[in-house]
Amino acid sequence: MKSTVEWQQGMVFKATSGTGHDVLLDGDKAVAGSPMELVLAAAGACSSVDVVSILEKARQQVTACRCEVNGERADAVPAVFTKIHLHFVVTGKDVAEKHVERAVQLSAEKYCSVAKMLEAAVEMSHSYSIEQAN
The missing domain is CATH 2.20.25.10 (N-terminal domain of TfIIb)
Known part of the structure; x- marks a missing residue:
């Protein structure tokens, strides 16, 4: 690569x-x-790919997935990230919470290369919410 x-x-x-x-x-x-904004975007995109893929394999009717990523940076130079939180908003028809919880957990613990790389130096956290599609 x-x-x-x-x-x-x-x-x-x-x-x-x-x-x-x-x-x-x-x-x-x-x-x-900025490059640091794109680091956050990369973490959100990488994790979102995992979450959507896992939910589709579980035959969940997902119509949208949004990852809201918030990062906190050190006050000193270099202003590295100290904390990053990824919040997934999954929209769909009758999407089961157990499947979303599992997808987010698998992404965080096993699949997302970007998050796994970052967690060596950054406190990573994840959450999710589910919205019913119209």
């Missing part, structure tokens, strides 16, 4: 993944998310 990061202008950089996908990053947060 590889990535290339190229300076565009100011504090804006373009990252190109090994599979050819581009994403902008902005140290000033004027035109794109």
Whole structure:
């Protein structure tokens, strides 16, 4: 796996993944998310992939899944994350709480590579809520 990061202008950089996908990053947060914001997004996306996949395999009728990620950073430089909380909002028809709980737990404890990597240095926590689809 590889990535290339190229300076565009100011504090804006373009990252190109090994599979050819581009994403902008902005140290000033004027035109794109900062690298640290994208770390949070990566944790939320990685975990969400797991949760949705596990729920689909359990034949749950999921119509939406949102992961709200909150991070706390150290006051000193480098301002690393000290705590990250992922809250999953799963929407669907008659989605069973036991399946959502299991999906979130499996993602946190076994499958999410990003969260597993971060938990070596960051206090990670997870929660979920279920909303009934119309």
